[in-house]
Amino acid sequence: MTAPPAETAWLLHHVLGFEAMAEADTAAVLQEATRTAEGVLAPLDRDGDRIGSQFVDGAVVTPPGFHDAYRAYAEAGWVGIAANPDHGGQGLPYVLALAAFEPVSSANMAFGLCPMLTQDAIALLEAHGSPDQQARLLAPMVSGRWAGTMCLTEPQAGSDLAGVRTRAVPDADGRFRVTGQKIFITWGEHGMTENILHMVLARLPDAPEGSAGISLFAVPKLLPDGAPNGVRCLSIEHKLGIHASPTCVMGFEQALGELVGPANRGLPSMFAMMNAARLGVAMQGVAAAERSFRRATDFAGGREQGGGPIMQHPDVRRMLWTQRALALGGRLLTLYAAMHAEDARGQLLIPVAKAWCTDAGVEAANLGVQVHGGMGYVEETGAAQHLRDVRITPIYEGTNGIQAITLLKRGLLRDQGAAVAALLEEIAAADYASPALLHAVDTARTAADWLRRADPRAGEAGAAPFLQVIGTLTAAWLCGRVLAHGDAPPAAHAAAAVFVDQILPRIHGQAAALATPTQALVDTTAIA
Template structure:
């Protein structure tokens, strides 16, 4: 419904020569088959993956029962390569289909999905930055998912501040580099899912300057072409709050030979291609996990009987169901509103990625690039935050039963928490949006985006309401925030104090735009959509005014 009725994806894709053969029937067929595979093969492994977990012994990691067989079936069926180019072994399908697939996977089994979650980012990184020789050797293996990949950034002393990385890369006589150092928090650094693992590693050349500009990117495989194993050792895996089915590894590089990817000193440029792809996928994780929590809570609320609900509006025989109580309806309807709006924003972002890559008009490609640049940090931060807090709210629907393992809701709460941290903490996403993407150009790009989404809306009362709020926020940005934050003598940390509230306010506007689009779509006049829409305006939207008030208070008192 969202992809076709709300976003008119078939019509948008038809304008791109690369997807001339992609129609509504094909979109439906692929999503139906993906749902079937995820439901029958991946979802049943979730509980045991959490309870058994990945196991480490003398440097080797054994994945939970069934994980390897499921992954082998996954890549051999072609699922990792949906959006990869056909010349690289992929299927050349739209990014929106890949987005929907990974949302489903995350909802079904977050731990298992961590393994292929970095594949597309690694593919893009190698495709755009690696040498022809490296691409010939590794690109198709990564594109198809036959080999999995890692992103080795963090070190024990260097988390978000990558400029502190100390891993060294010393030139060898054969053109390769010997890497030495320790990386931590490496998802899938070691496992038995695939026959090889491709590590993409940030390191320093001997003559590189300090800080982030001195970092280069290198590729180090677990096994070389001649079958020799690289000097990369998994020292241990972390004992974590959740996500037990995914090994989070400490990786030691003992003068491990590898190849440089891209130019010396431009490692972050190459790595950010991977990170930006990962951030969209993490936003989709948030949507999928929140939906999984909502589904469990909604099903329980329709079965669990307690005291009679107040009001007398329930059907005969349903008045004592938990789901008839206003407190529970508020929880469920608010989370449903987040899920539906999140899908509109995420699928639109995936469509814009395809437009950015394939549209014939350079100006339209630029608009798509702007959308992805500005919306991705909002999607990542706001929807992963809601995945955790919303899943916790859904646990409340179960009462005491939610706190025990039998019902499975507590696993979602535990598993979802990490998404607020990795691929750039949510606080860093907020700083990125305001300090790096809004202030430097005087808000021009964001103001244009807000104007564009307002122009997409009609003239029905709800659309006019959203337009009014978009215009009001644009005025606040132009007349209040920008002059104060950039004024001579303004506190150096003022924008940092504003960043989190700023991102949340933008998220609320995107959700309001999404619900205006849903409300105007054919078929949106059913109880399914009307209930969630009411939940948004009643229980979610008031946060927008709160965030504005908090920013105005900060501006007035800083």
């Protein structure tokens, strides 16, 4: 039910230029991740969805099997796959760790969120923790004995972090007392690990207003002596999907924490975790598309109708190949962005990957329900769960609208379009560039030029379609690399062709729409 490991290894080495290790070793790592995902995690997915995590007497009780699965997952070294060996990690390249996360999320998306956020907290501490913090905090997280969370959102602020009200008051011993409430905290409470380290945004007493006055604090569930800290789960949400993943309301009452990074510079520090999480969520979209495709393919191959299996019908094949192509394009886009995460190209494409791949995951899962017909609307087939689970991905870790505005303001307008222009020039210069790809580049250039001159509100109205243009074009460019290789895996070659022929043309309609925003999108009158 997950992507073929050998195919992903081939894409990494032959399409994306991954050279940090031999292709056979890459394939072996991905094969082992797939074995763990399909053998340990996938069997828990259905009951995890049906039973869910429960809130009982102030504690979160995870579904049967999750505790043992997490222990097995951690003991196999998957939590610390990309962490520094000085702290017990394996030190493998980040892009390989992200590729290995796909089968985990495909097999059991709700489970995968816990190690994903722990890995992201590890990345934050490796980038911004002091040597002392790294020495004390990283080893138990890398080993999987501790989990990590990201505590940003508050009831009154939502996505606007400038409105954070949680307070951190200096204590006599150099630590801080953190008081406030955070909502939508994924895996904020559970019993799968010995401790949970919460990465919390809060304000110091003398902090300036707005986002410039936010600091970052590490706040453990349990103190070093094992005593409870002033942290407790107040409730968990009842959600559309990912039922096994507890989404918590967390209360902090005089909780002891320590400052991570400089005072009043919490947001820049937190971006190390947020960007990693956005790439992880992008991969969740890819994973959902892939698993939904494979479930739908199994059904379509066995469902007899009209004289044979419905897989023979062109319209069904259209839906199945669209799912496969969306998964391939999203996988290439996400892994490419991850390989460039530390440079300007990666900063341009991380919000694109997060939004494009999660929208693609929803589309693919929706098509999976459609392939099943009426049975897709029945929970027993499992097709509906993929759609319910993946529907959160365009919302969390920054809504896709926020990602689009980020691309517009930071990726296009801030440097007068230089980063976008460089990407488009590289795509156009590809020796395999087809007339369709070159035409798409021209369309993207026209759209970018229009946005640079547009009224700010009209520009924001066009931000989401522009992100789709850039995401679709970049994925098509990478699919073109697949087509240019004579030794591409046959299924990948076919999916790449479907992407270029069937999905790339979408950008012309998207570009036309963004350049003609109707007045209703940009005015400020009430919507009736």
